Amino acid sequence: MSGSLFLLPIRDFNIAKKEEDIGYYAGYVGSAFMFGRALTSVFWGMIADRYGRKPVIMFGTFSVVIFNTLFGLSTNFWVAVSTRFLLGSLCGILGPMRAYASEVCRKEYQALGMSIISTSWGIGLVIGPALGGFLAQPAEKFPYIFANESLFGRFPYFLPCILISLFAFGVFLISCSLPETLHIHERTDKECDKLNDALVTSTGEPNANEKVRIVGRHPTSQQNLWKNWPLMSSIIVYCVFQLHDMAYAEIFSLWAVSPRKNGGLSYSTADVGEVLAISGCGLLLFQLFLYPLIERTLGPVMISRLGAVLTIPLLFTYPFIAMLKGLSLMFLISSASVLKNVLSVSITTGLFLLQNRAVTQKQRGAANGISMSAMSIFKAVGPAAGGSLFSWAQNRQNAFFLPGDQMVFFALNMIEVIGLLMTFKPFLIPPDDNVL
Secondary structure, eight states, rough: OOOHHHHHHHHHHHHSSSGGGHHHHHHHHHHHHHHHHHHHHHHHHHHHHHOHHHHHHHHHHHHHHHHHHHHHHHHHHHOOOHHHHHHHHHHHOOHHHHHHHHHHHHHHHHHHHHHHHHHHHHHHHHHHHHHHHSSHHHHHOHHHHHHTTSHHHTTTOOOOOHHHHHHHHHHHHHHHTOOOOOOOOOOOOOHHHHHHHHHHHHSSSOOOGGOOOOOOSSSSHHHHHHTTHHHHHHHHHHHHHHHHHHHHHHHHHHHHSOOGGGOOOOHHHHHHHHHHHHHHHHHHHHHHHHHHHHHHOOOHHHHHHHHHHHHHHHHHHHHHHTTTHHHHHHHHHHHHHHHHHHHHHHHHHHHHHHHHHTOOOOHHHHHHHHHHHHHHHHHHOOOOOOHHHHHHHOOTTTSSOTTTTHHHHHHHHHHHHHHHHHHHHTTOOOOOOOOO
């Protein structure tokens, strides 16, 4: 969910004193999920490395069923924040899913596997708010089907939430049949000693670097992960771009539904849903058919750089697009939204590949857990910062320097520029190709 859908319940909760303050509170609801995920992602990654990817995926998917339903039944601001926080804390599937995708595919197909993960995330980011925009407040939009006295009339945002929960339950059932990709070879300590003793006898000296390393069901030490600069540098760059993407997602929805006198588009939630649905279709086609070919030609680092370079002039056009009306506005804002989401997910996918190629299989769960925790902190800041920035910009429409929404998109571009500069050496170091 992004700002456009959070905006509606915030209005009904009557916690904001002014219309311009709604963006603040919508940002806090969006940040609660990411803050919860930041606290637990490393834990879920270590669980995935010890017990397998499948149990974590199943548990996380089922938590979506429970807490997303409860979010739809929220009656005040603090209940909404609490359910989102608990969902973020208990749904630790994204890191293990990234590890799973890199393990289930051979190296030549890893770009396709990672692009599917990124596409799924990207499509969820645009289709989720679109679905919410179409189905929220059904008693008002479809009074001949849903009465005001019904459950959906008393809880106007329950319908999109329960449908998403039903979908998640179907995914949970499907995940029960997933094969486990974490290959664990158990050996007892006695067997380890025998193998090491045999090695010492044959070589004549106990070289510690040549001793057999046995992978058991014990968690791998994470000390070497923190010293793995190709991993850590790609995680830091990834976090910067995710801060930009989450702030953009929050701002775009708030900007689209804000009135034209404040520099917005005066769109309804249904209009925003149409734009996001078009973006999801374009993103799906690009990631499935074009991204793997481009990645093999240019490599993940160059794709991330090109995505950042093209994003900067694109965002500068948004305030000028807002001056249009009718079909020309819908066509251009839809095209810009498709291109923006394609560029963002291309950057994300490239950095996913760098992170998973920087570690061995037995460390991927923990490595992705570290990545998810760090990224979630930035994503928690993104919606709150984006909502605050947007609300501040709404109150400076007559400023001399970058009035209103121009300041918003200028700030987004500054974050993008920082991310772009960090993709170059000596900061970002691509991993060696010989990592298994």
